[in-house]
Amino acid sequence: MEEKPEKLISDEGIRVDGRRPDELRPVKMEVGVLDKSDGSAYVEFGGTKVIAAVFGPREAHPRHLALPDRAILNCRYHMTSFSVEERKPLGMTRREVELSKVIREALETVVFLEEFPRASIDVYIEVIQADGGTRTTGLTAASLALADAGIPMADLIAAVAVGKVEGQLVLDLCDVEDKYGEADMPVAIAPRFNSIVLLQLNGRLTPEEFKKGMELAQKGIAEIYRMQRETLKKKFSSARMEA
Amino acid sequence: MPVYFSEHEVVLPGQLLSDNGKRSGEGTYSVGGKVYAAQIGFAIVKNNKVTVIPFKGAYKPAPGDRVIGIVSDVKPNGFEVDLGRHLTGIIRVPDRAEVKSMNLKVGDVIYVKVRESGLSGVILERSTRIKKFESGLLIQIHPVKIPRLIGKKGSMISMVKKLTGCDIVTGKNGLIVINGPSPKHEFAAMKAIQLIDQEAHTSGLTERVEKLIKELLEK
Numbered sequence: 001m002e003e004k005p006e007k008l009i010s011d012e013g014i015r016v017d018g019r020r021p022d023e024l025r026p027v028k029m030e031v032g033v034l035d036k037s038d039g040s041a042y043v044e045f046g047g048t049k050v051i052a053a054v055f056g057p058r059e060a061h062p063r064h065l066a067l068p069d070r071a072i073l074n075c076r077y078h079m080t081s082f083s084v085e086e087r088k089p090l091g092m093t094r095r096e097v098e099l100s101k102v103i104r105e106a107l108e109t110v111v112f113l114e115e116f117p118r119a120s121i122d123v124y125i126e127v128i129q130a131d132g133g134t135r136t137t138g139l140t141a142a143s144l145a146l147a148d149a150g151i152p153m154a155d156l157i158a159a160v161a162v163g164k165v166e167g168q169l170v171l172d173l174c175d176v177e178d179k180y181g182e183a184d185m186p187v188a189i190a191p192r193f194n195s196i197v198l199l200q201l202n203g204r205l206t207p208e209e210f211k212k213g214m215e216l217a218q219k220g221i222a223e224i225y226r227m228q229r230e231t232l233k234k235k236f237s238s239a240r241m242e243a
Numbered sequence: 244m245p246v247y248f249s250e251h252e253v254v255l256p257g258q259l260l261s262d263n264g265k266r267s268g269e270g271t272y273s274v275g276g277k278v279y280a281a282q283i284g285f286a287i288v289k290n291n292k293v294t295v296i297p298f299k300g301a302y303k304p305a306p307g308d309r310v311i312g313i314v315s316d317v318k319p320n321g322f323e324v325d326l327g328r329h330l331t332g333i334i335r336v337p338d339r340a341e342v343k344s345m346n347l348k349v350g351d352v353i354y355v356k357v358r359e360s361g362l363s364g365v366i367l368e369r370s371t372r373i374k375k376f377e378s379g380l381l382i383q384i385h386p387v388k389i390p391r392l393i394g395k396k397g398s399m400i401s402m403v404k405k406l407t408g409c410d411i412v413t414g415k416n417g418l419i420v421i422n423g424p425s426p427k428h429e430f431a432a433m434k435a436i437q438l439i440d441q442e443a444h445t446s447g448l449t450e451r452v453e454k455l456i457k458e459l460l461e462k
Contacts, residue, residue: 005307028291038299055328057301058329069362100396117362118364119329121429122331125460133259147255147282147283148299149299150284150300151300152256152299153256153257153282154256154257154272154279155256156255158255191257192257192279230310233253233255236253236283237253
């Protein structure tokens with residue numbers, strides 16, 4: 001178990017991992033990483049590593065769940081048992097079931113489900129290594145995987161957490177800051193229309209801090225959105241128009 | 244009328260394409276009088292509509308499309324046809340006796356036309372004599388790659404047909420039936436089609452397909 005550091009933010013305003021308060025962790029993104037899926041993505045935020053895979057549109061199972069006018073979106077957020085410091089038992093915990101639901105609801109706001117009546121679109125998010133911000137990283141990866149699968153959607157989703165650590169607002173919390181900080185607020189936004197698709201808050205923020213935190217999140221999200229678009233463009237830039 | 248993309252540019256979901264909401268075509272959507280891309284693909288202007296040609300994606304049935312399907316169920320009032328992936332088409336036959344006389348069994352591979360597609364499902368055209376494949380190799384590729392497989396005025400597919408001597412029938416849903424003089428020729432055609440599927444958007448594809456077929460046939 002990691003010990004609580006004496007100070008989470010140094011007198012010079014540098015955080016435990018050497019970042020400034022408004023700085024993201026090093027981000028790595030890749031799409032099309034899995035052969036057998038229709039679309040996939042790998043996203044890394046510092047020590048947090050996530051793979052997302054999309055299957056579908058395919059026949060909905062069990063069949064009675066299929067809707068006559070639109071597709072159903074299934075989402076499974078799961079942490080591998082080796083992703084955390086102490087081995088996580090197999091299967092879905094209460095937390096994972098809940099996160100699957102909020103991620104699904106965020107994705108449903110952008111995907112045009114009515115294009116595929118009676119079908120289902122399945123999104124699987126596997127956390128390979130967890131170091132804080134897995135739901136936001138998972139959502140970022142899932143939206144990339146959906147776009148990679150060619151599923152019609154209104155926009156990509158970019159997500160990041162903001163929090164309060166030792167009285168100061170910081171962007172993109174790592175695990176230690178999340179555990180010993182005062183507040184953690186994951187935010188997901190579809191940037192085209194600036195619509196907030198996921199917003200949770202653990203801990204306490206004053207209304208002013210909340211406003212400032214949202215601004216900080218928006219800044220981070222703009223950066224992540226830019227990286228997402230770059231990643232997708234890069235994959236298909238070799239494509240040429242023929243026929 | 245201004246557009247916000249260059250011809251054949253790769254666009255991403257959410258990208259602004261046009262200021263005129265009435266020009267929203269396939270692969271796009273319009274909100275507040277503006278057109279945005281809904282899929283990754285090439286943006287083009289077709290019939291004065293802004294359209295995105297996707298790189299990947301599912302087949303969307305449209306009336307008049309010719310598709311290949313596998314009969315998956317025979318019912319008193321018709322047939323259910325598996326069109327690959329998530330789609331199931333139906334052939335409605337009002338008369339029970341006629342169902343029998345059409346002589347279709349579960350597992351038969353047929354070539355049919357889409358009559359209508361909507362919330363009531365995919366309805367396939369009913370004719371007394373539906374084309375049934377008695378033999379051949381059935382393969383599946385991405386439906387969005389079918390236009391590339393056919394090529395400009397059928398140039399690509401006719402080249403594959405000529406070089407391999409195979410008869411190739413393509414369904415818009417991505418299923419393809421190959422009938423050739425020998426398994427070797429059929430295999431060569433299959434490999435060529437799979438190459439087109441994988442490398443549909445690269446240049447110099449025609450030459451590579453030609454080379455591959457010749458190599459495979461010489462072995």
